[in-house]
Amino acid sequence: MRYVSTRGQAAPRDFESVLLAGLAEDGGLFVPETWPELGAAEWRAMRGLPYPVLAARILALFGAGAMPIEAMCRDAYAGFGHPAVAPLVQLDTRVFALELFHGPTLAFKDMALQLLGRMFDHVLAKRGERVTIVGATSGDTGSAAIEACRDRAAVDIVILHPENRTSEVQRRQMTTVLSPNVKNIAVRGDFDACQDLVKAMFNDAPFRAEMNLSAVNSINWARIAAQIPYYAAAALTLGAPDREVAVAVPTGNFGNVLAAWAARRMGLPIARFVVASNRNDILARFLAANDMSTRPVEPSLSPSMDIQVSSNFERLLFELLERDAEATAEAMRRFRAEGRMPVPDAAWRRATALFRGFALDDAGTIAEIARLHREAGYLADPHTAVGTAAARALAPEDAAIPVVVAATAHPAKFPDAVERATGLRPPLPARLSDLYEREERYGVLPNDLAAIEAAVRAHAHRNAA
Numbered sequence: 375m376r377y378v379s380t381r382g383q384a385a386p387r388d389f390e391s392v393l394l395a396g397l398a399e400d401g402g403l404f405v406p407e408t409w410p411e412l413g414a415a416e417w418r419a420m421r422g423l424p425y426p427v428l429a430a431r432i433l434a435l436f437g438a439g440a441m442p443i444e445a446m447c448r449d450a451y452a453g454f455g456h457p458a459v460a461p462l463v464q465l466d467t468r469v470f471a472l473e474l475f476h477g478p479t480l481a482f483k484d485m486a487l488q489l490l491g492r493m494f495d496h497v498l499a500k501r502g503e504r505v506t507i508v509g510a511t512s513g514d515t516g517s518a519a520i521e522a523c524r525d526r527a528a529v530d531i532v533i534l535h536p537e538n539r540t541s542e543v544q545r546r547q548m549t550t551v552l553s554p555n556v557k558n559i560a561v562r563g564d565f566d567a568c569q570d571l572v573k574a575m576f577n578d579a580p581f582r583a584e585m586n587l588s589a590v591n592s593i594n595w596a597r598i599a600a601q602i603p604y605y606a607a608a609a610l611t612l613g614a615p616d617r618e619v620a621v622a623v624p625t626g627n628f629g630n631v632l633a634a635w636a637a638r639r640m641g642l643p644i645a646r647f648v649v650a651s652n653r654n655d656i657l658a659r660f661l662a663a664n665d666m667s668t669r670p671v672e673p674s675l676s677p678s679m680d681i682q683v684s685s686n687f688e689r690l691l692f693e694l695l696e697r698d699a700e701a702t703a704e705a706m707r708r709f710r711a712e713g714r715m716p717v718p719d720a721a722w723r724r725a726t727a728l729f730r731g732f733a734l735d736d737a738g739t740i741a742e743i744a745r746l747h748r749e750a751g752y753l754a755d756p757h758t759a760v761g762t763a764a765a766r767a768l769a770p771e772d773a774a775i776p777v778v779v780a781a782t783a784h785p786a787k788f789p790d791a792v793e794r795a796t797g798l799r800p801p802l803p804a805r806l807s808d809l810y811e812r813e814e815r816y817g818v819l820p821n822d823l824a825a826i827e828a829a830v831r832a833h834a835h836r837n838a839a
């Protein structure tokens with residue numbers, strides 16, 4: 375299995391090299407040169423497999439088979455809080471929640487990142503290399519990256535967060551990880567300052583080379599690949615390949631819904647994709663009226679979807695343009711320059727044949743959390759609730775097929791919204807219930823590049839004589 379760039383100017387690479395590279399050198403995103411496809415009999419034979427085994431079989435089709443992938447999947451998912459890893463919970467006659475939040479940080483990022491940390495470690499050890507992962511977080515994604523990298527032999531990780539601007543749960547999920555290869559820094563500044571510091575470190579070429587800087591951001595192909603198996607598992611459970619299903623996905627960077635589309639591309643009968651957004655509705659506007667134009671990001675109750683530029687959309691665009699890399703590069707260039715993406719009518723029609731947009735504001739989100747609790751006895755976080763509302767809004771022609779909603783965060787991760795809607799404050803699961811008693815460790819530094827770089831260097835060299 376080889377990978378090519380959506381912008382056509384990068385040399386093809388294998389899975390391991392794509393894993394380490396992240397972004398292609400032409401600025402594009404890596405996609406499989408050809409999509410692996412399975413026939414109905416092959417899918418049927420995968421029904422009932424334990425989740426890690428199913429995941430390993432699917433990842434092997436994408437070129438991960440050169441690694442001991444089944445052992446890595448077993449290890450990655452062993453610590454999850456549910457024996458099924460990603461259980462399917464029925465909410466009404468046809469809507470099912472696919473719970474992706476049983477990992478260490480209670481959000482769906484763990485499904486991919488727990489595996490990615492292990493993949494990084496394996497490939498780096500084989501090559502005799504080390505990397506330093508640096509990242510900025512407004513609170514949510516930092517803990518998933520830290521949990522993925524903690525105790526990995528070939529990886530050091532430094533995460534910057536804005537001092538006093540994350541919730542206490544978010545901070546503690548990061549700062550109570552006391553593994554020696556993990557460093558948290560609270561920056562005296564806001565999230566933008568943290569992001570600018572990370573960008574500046576990547577732009578400092580000598581520093582970047584010295585530290586062998588890397589990132590595990592959501593454009594990494596391996597993250598998408600690791601998200602395909604749970605859609606396959608859900609579809610198989612509901613009767614695929616002999617029965618169609620639809621999916622509704624709370625969407626930010628478009629990675630999760632793209633993985634669902636990839637499962638269809640591999641031969642599973644996923645007939646409809648509902649792209650669920652909050653009031654940051656660029657994707658809904660695109661699907662309704664071919665209007666892909668950016669507007670300022672507005673904060674909402676579902677912060678992981680407060681995004682205007684969905685980086686993984688480029689992978690779908692490449693397919694909609696029938697893999698014309700030059701046209702993809704030009705559309706992305708104009709999107710960056712003008713804030714509006716020109717998508718030819720034929721490509722837009724290909725998108726709308728499969729994808730539906732949906733957008734819900736905060737009041738609607740609260741109402742949906744309350745409704746789910748009242749009618750199904752189910753506590754949903756705000757992201758998941760946007761997804762279930764999207765599932766209910768499916769057009770009548772899709773009303774006969776079951777809908778899988780990606781439940782992307784545990785309700786205890788967003789207790790204020792859930793309490794506002796239901797009067798109940800969801801407790802943290804038992805394995806996290808002592809979070810408020812655990813020891814924290816983090817540094818506090820000014821918004822100053824030299825000070826941050828010195829801290830990263832000291833962290834990466836802490837074992838040197």
Ligand SMILES: *Cc1c(COP(=O)(O)O)cnc(C)c1O
Pocket residue numbers: 481482483514592624625626627628629630631678679757782783
């Ligand atoms: C990251 C995240 C999303 C968005 O997923 P994308 O793959 O970026 O579309 C949705 N919900 C939660 C809780 C998340 O953490």
